[in-house]
Amino acid sequence: MYPWSIARTAPYLLGAGMRQHLQGSVHRSWSGWCRYRAVIFHAGGALLPSPYKTAKDWEARNCLPAGTIQQAVFSGGESSLSLKYTRGELTTVEFLQELGRQCFETANVRVPVDSLLPDLIREEMIKQLPIMAEALQCIHAEGLKTALLMDNFCLLNGQSFLPLQKHFDVMVEPYREGMGKADPRIYKLCVERLGIQAQESIFLDNNSQNLKAAAQLGIKTVQVNDPEVAFQELETCLGFPLQGFVPYTRAVRPSVEIPKGNLQKYLEDVLGDHTTGPLVLRQFGHGHSTQSYSVRFGDHLLVLKKERSDSPHPPGSAVGREYRLLKALAEAGVPVPTVLALCEDRSTLGTPFYLMEHCAGHIYSDVSFPALQPSQRRALYAAMSQVLSKIHSVHLKAAKLEELREHGNYLQQQVETWTQQYRAMETRVIPAMERLIEWLPLHFPASQKTTVVHGDFRMDNLVFHPDRPEVLAVLGWKLAALGDPISDLANSCMAYFLPPHFSALRGLRKCDLGHLGVPTAEEYSQMYCGHRGVERPQSWNFYMAFVLFRLAAALQGRHKQSVAGKPAPPESSPEDVEFVADLAWDFAIKEGFRVFDSLPTTQLLTRCYSTWARRGPLLSRSYGTWSCPGAAPVPKVPLVAPTASLLGLAQSLHSKLENMGIQWGFLISQPRWTPRPLLELKVRHPPS
Known part of the structure; x- marks a missing residue:
């Protein structure tokens, strides 16, 4: 089984952004500026089913008066079993022993309290309420933080049976801190760990005493007596929808809303009148020339890609070109999302758009695959090299893709385009970029093949099968063209030379690849060359210099946009740009010495x-x-x-x-x- 690597996905190059990181210091909701930056959930009072009904059923089976458990647990004020257990003063074993004694004193009946614990931790009791689980996903998608106030959910051996922390930014356990949940200090600690002010958070719980303690600090509180009612109140407070979640999406912003009535009529024509149900739209990340939406209509989950009204491309050219490309690639056997329809009638949604099926699967942003085994990691890289070979093996004439060909040399056009992009976004002189701008045009490889090139081929543009190392779909085709295939291969190797926590793209630099089971860059390249039956290119260092130059130019564009306050992918610092540019220049130097060594020399x-x-x-x-x-x-x-x-x-x-x-x-x-x-x-x- 290949478990999902839970991580925020890394962005594409500038303008490709189907899956941009949505987190920032200020959060824009669909209806305006969201005043809240975090939501705090009490596990037992908001996320999980209430234990009181289970306790009542257990009392009935053991012939105890109704309310015996509640009285035994909560009576005694500051010395009650509940508070002592919450503060960590009692272990689970001691808690059950004391509970049995209290029940005997209350009802004068000896009961097997050990049997209560299995009832409380059975599957339906420890499974998150679906409505709250989806709300949690939507909150994360908008870039807000979440915190979990965790009860003392421990087995008799002291191990937690409810590992929920992986779903939250912060987890606070009162019993480990020596505080009760009705102690305002526990909420002060929570907001401090979140890095926010108390007034910027919302707390959900079913206990009025806990809510009162949180409210003393200025935290907005929502009482969860009925999960449905509490859900609606939370949605109103936040100002964005908390249902209909689809991975890598967020609520549609007012500036990019589309007429749902027109879209529904179009969908009925395409899918058939029998399709019924509410139309739910969500938005993918920032796109440079297109906008992408998740569309749920009836039983259908689709992706709609629409041309922006301010697109730099001629009307209809970008989406129409991409639609025809995906259709041709699918017919040629390349795994891509299935396209359904192209609409170039601007009266429908204002600009041309096309529909394709949503491809469910795993998208990995961490190229080290921390949740997988070494053999599984290597298998994924092998699948990646194989699908890249399949893309480059498409017969251009048979697939009718010769229209993608542009006049001139592909690498030359790329260098000129990205140089212009960099100059337009330049904020300071970066020596390595100046050198590359001079060096690259003088060193284009003499021999260049021409195939379909993806333009941004990387691990996080691939959708993998959840159970086996198979690529179900290749995403992000906006930069596709006819060009040099080695540029795609080099692009997919960038991660080998970037640090693991690099902001733009997680890398493998200085990682122990042998221990991880990840093939080296050379081994991965040999996998690809083996699939295609070609030799590894002599000018490899040139291609690495080129793709890193392109990345540096894209990062500079992001930096300029973030400085200007425009919506953009994750911020990029000048240091990031300079780091990548220096790395590119290092490869240029290596290429220079390779050429130098290949020149004829005198005996001297x-x-x-x-x-x-x-x-x-x-x-x-x-x-x-x-x-x-x-x-x-x-x-x-x-x-x-x-x-x-x-x-x-x-x-x-x-x-x-x-x-x-x-x-x-x-x-x-x-x-x-x-x-x-x-x-x-x-x-x-x-x-x-």
């Missing part, structure tokens, strides 16, 4: 040995030589070479670097390229 410049410098006297020999197997013999050169020979060596080296488009300033611009003073060799022209 043959160096098939390594030099390992160390500190030592100025004139002492401070290196060792190890000949490479099969290398040409190293010529014997006098220890002190003539000045003219050194000058020729320097001039030849300089000429080679010029041919590669590398300037000396690039090589010495960072500390790691600065030679040590004792080893620096200055070559001057001999006197004439």
Whole structure:
């Protein structure tokens, strides 16, 4: 079984945003600014069924007067069993022993209180109320935080039988803190851990004393006597719907609402008049040229992609192109969502749109798959490489996709487009970006294949089968074109070089891939090349420099948008942009040295040995030589070479670097390229 990796999904490149991170410091609700930033649930009083009915049934079976359990648990004020257990002063075993004694004193009957615990923890009693579970998902989708006030749900061995914490940002357990739930300090602790003010939170519980304690701090309270009524009150307070949840969606914002009446009529025409039921719309993340909605109508769950009214593309071109592409790819055997209909009549929803089926499955944003086993991780990467090979193997003429071809060189167009994008969003000079803008156009690979390219092929654009390592659908086709397939392969390898907690894309840098069972970048590339029957490209470092340059340009755009206060994917800092740009330039340098090594050399410049410098006297020999197997013999050169020979060596080296488009300033611009003073060799022209 492949359990869902529960994580917020990473965003696409700028403008692709079907699944953007929706969290921020200020939360925009569908009806206006939401004044609340967090919702606090009491587990036993809001999320789970009330235990009182179970207690009454147990009393009846054991011939106890009605109310015996409640009296035994709550009588005694500050010394009551309830408060002592809540504060952690009693273990579960001690609580049950004391409960038996209290029941005997109250009813003068000895009862098997040990049998009460199994009744309280049976499946239907520890399962979240469906209405509240869905509300919790909708709250998270809007970017609000959630906290759980946890009861002492422990078995006789002290282990919790109700691990709910994975669904919440914060969990507070009064019995571990030594406080009761009617103590205002426990709510103060809760809001502090949430990082908010008390007035920015809502607390749900069925106990009036607990609600009173929370209200003393200024927390908005909702009493849960009837879950349905409490649900409606919470929805009113928050100002956005708490039902109809679909993963990666949120409530539709007023600025992008669509006429539901027109849409319903269109759906009835497409799906048939027999389709009935309420029409429920939710919105996917920010899109650059299209808007995406989840559409639930009757038994159908669909995705609607609609052109924005302010789209930079000609009317209908973006959605129409994507619809035809997905239809052709599906016919060619590529796993993509099934498209249903294209509507180019602007009178229906204002702009052209198309419908496709929603593809249910698992989308992994964490490329290390923490919940899986090593063999499962490797299998997912193998499936990823296989589906990429399938995309690149589509026969263009047979699939009638030659219309995607654009005039000119694909990589050249990409570099020019992203350079323009970067210049338009530039906020400061980043040296590595300046170098890349000069270097990339001079080093396009001489040989480039042409296939369908996805444009943003990554793990979080794949929908996996929940039970086996199979890609059910490839998402995010907005950047698709006919181009160089190795750019897709390199794009899918970016995560290998980014840190695990990088804001834009979780990576694998410095992770123990062998321990995780994740193939290395080279092994993954070989999987892909094996599927396609091709050799690994010689210019691999160029492609990595290119895709990282593209990512840096996209991050710069996000940063500029966030600074301007415009709706955007997760914020990107200048440091993020610079980090990725430096990484791209590192690959450019590697490519430069690869080209340098491939150039013909004179006998004087043959160096098939390594030099390992160390500190030592100025004139002492401070290196060792190890000949490479099969290398040409190293010529014997006098220890002190003539000045003219050194000058020729320097001039030849300089000429080679010029041919590669590398300037000396690039090589010495960072500390790691600065030679040590004792080893620096200055070559001057001999006197004439």
